[in-house]
Amino acid sequence: MGWLSDSLDSIRTLQIRHVLTQIVSLGMIVTSALIIWKGLMCVTGSESPVVVVLSGSMEPGFKRGDILFLHMSKDPIRAGEIVVFNVDGREIPIVHRVIKVHERQDTGEVDILTKGDNNFGDDRLLYAHGQLWLQRHHIMGRAVGFLPYVGWVTIIMTEKPIIKYLLIGALGLLVITSKE
Amino acid sequence: MHSFGYRANAVVTFAVTILAVMCGMASLSDNFNSPSPTADVKVLNINWFQKQPNGNDEVSLTLNISADLSSLFTWNTKQVFVFLAAEYETPQNALNQVSLWDGIIQSKEHAKFWIHTTNKYRFTDQGNNLRGKDFNLTLHWHIMPKTGKMFADKIVMTGYSLPEEYR
Structure with a gap:
């Protein structure tokens, strides 16, 4: 009976090794994705270096599902730039164009008014109640680059979570069953 | 080794790489316009x-x-x-x-x-x-x-x- 338990042992160690390798390679994928994201955060200086356009308020320039690359530098904000801003009390950031800038003489603080290219009026209706201007701290970054359609992946995944779970399940199955 | 999944993966990866390079070149070509x-x-x-x-x-x-x-x-x-x-x-x-x-x-x-x-x-x-x-x-x-x-x-x-x- 000795040879049977020997061969069982060898299979067992082989499988453990195989599973361990798979776990390590999966970990490598996850960490390298994290490294790229955090690296982009450092390079661009923006807390979210890439945003997906969710509304049609900037059409025909930016459509729903396009992605924008953001950059946040110390440069002052000027009219005409497309900025991403957060309004107090709203969770989703907005991507619109700056149409008015008033920069203080003594403190350098700015009052900014924005508008979506495709909207009829300016954004005061979107701001918090009674808020007339955006300040520097509302701005998350300015758009510098543009890539069409790629954002649809995230839009579909957030709106149809089933697809996300199916995708994760299928990928997980592939990783577990792959022999190389 | 040369299973269907493996080949499909290689084709998709290659296509996406080519597309990314073409997008990059199209964007770079804007710099030549004065x-x-x-x-x-x-x-x-x-x-x-x-x-x-x-x-x-x-x-x-x-x-x-x-x-x-x-x-x-x-x-x-x-x-x-x-x-x-x-x-x-x-x-x-x-x-x-x-x-x-x-x-x-x-x-x-x-x-x-x-x-x-x-x-x-x-x-x-x-x-x-x-x-x-x-x-x-x-x-x-x-x-x-x-x-x-x-x-x-x-x-x-x-x-x-x-x-x-x-x-």
């Missing part, structure tokens, strides 16, 4: 000029804007967003930029234009500093590409001033 746009703006009339109840000066202008921006267009240009801003300095503010008019140009054929208009957005100051104020009119443009990096530039036109009295 445009020479021209613009001219005339203030034809001060329609009215008053102090609002909240104390801010507001003025309404009639403008004549003519520009030729066709040299900005390349094969990677989706549209050009063009706007005219009044820029001036006040004792309180180092810089005031107030957009007066804007437009979207979607093709090279429409990039040479001539328009007679009143200001589309309100020309309002933060305060009451507009009487007798000298200001610049700046034509800004923002080139939105089909893919890649966005470009922006401007032409500054100087020598405009507002009247000394409300009317």
Whole structure:
């Protein structure tokens, strides 16, 4: 009976090794994705270096599902730039164009008014109640680059979570069953 | 080794890489374009000029804007967003930029234009500093590409001033 338990042992160690390798390679994928994201955060200086356009308020320039690359530098904000801003009390950031800038003489603080290219009026209706201007701290970054359609992946995944779970399940199955 | 999944993966990876390289090259090719746009703006009339109840000066202008921006267009240009801003300095503010008019140009054929208009957005100051104020009119443009990096530039036109009295 000795040879049977020997061969069982060898299979067992082989499988453990195989599973361990798979776990390590999966970990490598996850960490390298994290490294790229955090690296982009450092390079661009923006807390979210890439945003997906969710509304049609900037059409025909930016459509729903396009992605924008953001950059946040110390440069002052000027009219005409497309900025991403957060309004107090709203969770989703907005991507619109700056149409008015008033920069203080003594403190350098700015009052900014924005508008979506495709909207009829300016954004005061979107701001918090009674808020007339955006300040520097509302701005998350300015758009510098543009890539069409790629954002649809995230839009579909957030709106149809089933697809996300199916995708994760299928990928997980592939990783577990792959022999190389 | 050469299973279906393996081959499909290789094909998709290759296709995405090629697409990314092509997008990058299309964007880089924009740098070879050295445009020479021209613009001219005339203030034809001060329609009215008053102090609002909240104390801010507001003025309404009639403008004549003519520009030729066709040299900005390349094969990677989706549209050009063009706007005219009044820029001036006040004792309180180092810089005031107030957009007066804007437009979207979607093709090279429409990039040479001539328009007679009143200001589309309100020309309002933060305060009451507009009487007798000298200001610049700046034509800004923002080139939105089909893919890649966005470009922006401007032409500054100087020598405009507002009247000394409300009317």
